Amino acid sequence: MMRACRYALVVSVETVLVLLFALPRLRSCNALKALALRVLGARIGRRTVFYPGVWIAPGRNLTVGDDVDFALGVVVTTAGGVEIGDRVLIGYRTQILSTNHVIPPLPGTVFSSGHVGRRVTIGADAWIGANCILLPGVTVGAGAVVAAGSVVTKDVEVNAIVGGNPARVIRMRS
Numbered sequence: 206m207m208r209a210c211r212y213a214l215v216v217s218v219e220t221v222l223v224l225l226f227a228l229p230r231l232r233s234c235n236a237l238k239a240l241a242l243r244v245l246g247a248r249i250g251r252r253t254v255f256y257p258g259v260w261i262a263p264g265r266n267l268t269v270g271d272d273v274d275f276a277l278g279v280v281v282t283t284a285g286g287v288e289i290g291d292r293v294l295i296g297y298r299t300q301i302l303s304t305n306h307v308i309p310p311l312p313g314t315v316f317s318s319g320h321v322g323r324r325v326t327i328g329a330d331a332w333i334g335a336n337c338i339l340l341p342g343v344t345v346g347a348g349a350v351v352a353a354g355s356v357v358t359k360d361v362e363v364n365a366i367v368g369g370n371p372a373r374v375i376r377m378r379s
Contacts, residue, residue, distance in 0.1 A: 222262070230256050242267065247283070250291065266303070270329065285322025285341055290329035296353065297335040301325055305341050328363065348378060
């Protein structure tokens with residue numbers, strides 16, 4: 206019975222979040238989205254913009270600075286911890302993943318093996334291009350640029366421009 210109640214609560218919260226985050230990026234709608242995340246345990250800065258279709262779950266362990274822009278379709282998993290500095294741009298359909306499945310030794314199954322979380326940190330004034338994937342445990346330094354379509358598997362230096370799969374330094378900002 207308790208499991209069924211918990212499941213119903215989780216599904217209800219998810220449904221409310223999907224509906225809420227489908228709203229346009231109007232100031233009043235962004236305020237409601239930020240409030241919902243705060244209720245779930247997140248710390249959200251001022252003037253954060255959430256385009257429609259953003260998915261942030263479960264909300265706890267999330268810190269977002271001021272003037273952060275989450276473009277259309279951004280996905281953020283926060284159970285492992287996500288910290289985003291001030292004035293960060295996050296491009297369309299980017300995924301910031303702070304948890305991953307545990308790969309158990311055989312004969313164990315992945316389905317029931319659980320998850321492991323590792324903090325993702327994005328420094329101030331960074332730009333994460335469209336369709337990027339940031340994997341658990343990475344740090345993107347302040348002022349860094351991650352080119353569209355990149356998969357970030359390792360830390361990105363301050364003011365570096367990286368791209369590719371896996372992301373590699375293209376050059377440093379001058």
